Amino acid sequence: xxxxxxxxxxxxxxxxxxxxxxxxxxxxxxxxxxxxxxxxxxxxxxxxxxxxxxxxxxxxxxxxxxxxxxxxxxxxxxxxxxxxxxxxxxxxxxxxxxxxxxxxxxxxxxxxxxxxxxxxxxxxxxxxxxxxxxxxxxxxxxxxxxxxxxxxxxxxxxxxxxxxxxxxxxxxxxxxxxxxxxxxxxxxxxxxxxxxxxxxxxxxxxxxxxxxxxxxxxxxxxxxxxxxxxxxxxxxxxxxxxxxxxxxxxxxxxxxxxxxxxxxxxxxxxxxxxxxxx
Numbered sequence: 001x002x003x004x005x006x007x008x009x010x011x012x013x014x015x016x017x018x019x020x021x022x023x024x025x026x027x028x029x030x031x032x033x034x035x036x037x038x039x040x041x042x043x044x045x046x047x048x049x050x051x052x053x054x055x056x057x058x059x060x061x062x063x064x065x066x067x068x069x070x071x072x073x074x075x076x077x078x079x080x081x082x083x084x085x086x087x088x089x090x091x092x093x094x095x096x097x098x099x100x101x102x103x104x105x106x107x108x109x110x111x112x113x114x115x116x117x118x119x120x121x122x123x124x125x126x127x128x129x130x131x132x133x134x135x136x137x138x139x140x141x142x143x144x145x146x147x148x149x150x151x152x153x154x155x156x157x158x159x160x161x162x163x164x165x166x167x168x169x170x171x172x173x174x175x176x177x178x179x180x181x182x183x184x185x186x187x188x189x190x191x192x193x194x195x196x197x198x199x200x201x202x203x204x205x206x207x208x209x210x211x212x213x214x215x216x217x218x219x220x221x222x223x224x225x226x227x228x229x230x231x232x233x234x235x236x237x238x239x240x241x242x243x244x245x246x247x248x249x250x251x252x253x254x255x256x257x258x259x260x261x262x263x264x265x266x267x268x269x270x271x272x273x274x275x276x277x278x
Contacts (some may be wrong), residue, residue, distance in 0.1 A: 001070050001137060004024050004202060004208070005119055006205035009205055009207075010118070013207075013271050014271070015212050016019070016122065017255045019156070020061060021072065021076075021094050022089075023254075024093060025087040026094075027094055029068035030064050030065055030109065032068075032069055033064040034183050038060050038067060039060065040063045040135070041066065041102065042059045045063075045186070046059075048167045049169065049186065050168065050170065052169055052170060052171045054170055054184045054273045058172065058182070058183060058184050059184055059272075061183065061185040062098070062099070062183040062185075065098035065100060065183065066100045066101070066102040069081070069105065070108070071099065073104075073105065073108050074108065078108075078110050079125050080112070080113065080122065080124065080125045081110065081120045081121070082113055082114075082116050082117055082120075082210065083098070083113065083156070084115070085097045085099075085114045086115070091181075095181050095247055096173065097183065099156045099157060099182065099184070099185040100157070100185055100186060100251065101157040101159075102157075103160065105159070106134045106159055106161050109128070109134070111124040111125050112137070112155065112156065113152065114137070117250070117252050119200040120137055120199075120200065120250065120252030122200055122254075123199060123252070123254030124136065124137045124198075124254035124255070124256075124262040125252065125254070125261060126198065126264075126267070127196060127197075127255065127264075130260045130263040131257065131258045131268065132265075133256050133257060133258070134156070134159045134161050134162065134256075135159060136157075136158050136162050136190070136255045137154055137156070137252060137253075138152045138153065138252065138253045138255040139240070139252050139253065140251060141226075148237045149190060149217065149230050149232045150230070150233065150241075151222070151223075151227040151228060151230055151233060152230075152231060152253070153223060153226045153227055153229060154227060154256065155173070155228065156227075157185070158186075160186065162188075162190050162255075162257065163187075163188025164192075164218070165188075166220075167188045167189040167220065168187075168188050169225075171175060171184065171185065171224065171225040172185075174225035174226070175195075187225055187226055188228075189220065189221045189229065190216050192217065192218035193215075193257045193258070194214075194215055194259050194263070195213065195215070195231060195257045196211060196213050196258060196259055197211060197212055197231075197254070198211045198253060198254045199211065199244075199249050199252070199253050199254075200250075200254075201248065201249045201250045202250070203208055203248075207273060208247070208249070208276075209273045210249055210276050210278055211261060211275060211276075212240060212277060212278040213233070213234065214233040215229065215231065217231070218232050240278055243278050244278065
């Protein structure tokens with residue numbers, strides 16, 4: 001299992017064209033962001049969300065990165081970004097990885113996923129389009145067999161419209177400790193409602209397609225610093241997890257509020273993909 005996928009397959013099946021944007025080009029966009037625009041976004045964050053001990057210089061630098069992404073999305077007409085967030089050039093050139101969400105991402109209909117997982121970002125784009133609302137790039141964190149629930153979430157720019165506003169919080173990038181240079185991110189616990197999750201796993205240049213539904217449960221945050229959700233599937237959670245492992249699926253899921261299984265079935269049939277429901 002890997003994140004590699006045949007670009008010609010993507011173009012033929014989905015009409016997707018990959019555009020490779022080097023870190024130094026993005027860095028120039030970051031440096032071109034005006035000071036007052038970055039400060040304006042910092043002020044917006046402080047006014048609208050809880051900021052948990054993140055210093056102003058980090059907020060300002062992270063705001064520059066977010067605004068540079070906005071410009072990149074607008075200029076290139078991007079539907080998604082598969083960020084290779086552990087690329088050494090990011091840390092050498094930028095200092096820390098860009099992880100701060102900006103509301104314009106959702107307004108522009110652009111999903112940002114990590115680990116260079118093009119298929120995972122594509123799955124998130126598709127569930128977003130089919131549902132008519134933005135979805136989130138997600139992965140399993142843990143399974144609770146006693147409560148029959150799955151804890152999912154991800155680092156990075158989780159789609160804010162999926163979140164419960166009472167849980168919005170700005171923190172440091174908590175995958176790095178205080179001895180390391182790190183940016184800020186904005187995270188949440190997802191709001192209540194039915195959800196559909198779609199997985200695209202590359203295999204021999206093509207894609208395996210799997211999906212399942214579940215109920216996203218309400219409640220306070222249960223994780224610090226990560227956008228996350230607690231989902232109860234209709235069946236047994238251990239059986240669900242075992243089926244995921246047996247089928248050799250990659251960890252990332254496109255997740256969206258609503259039951260779009262019928263729409264997914266129709267779309268995958270048209271694309272010649274064999275969608276399997278878990």
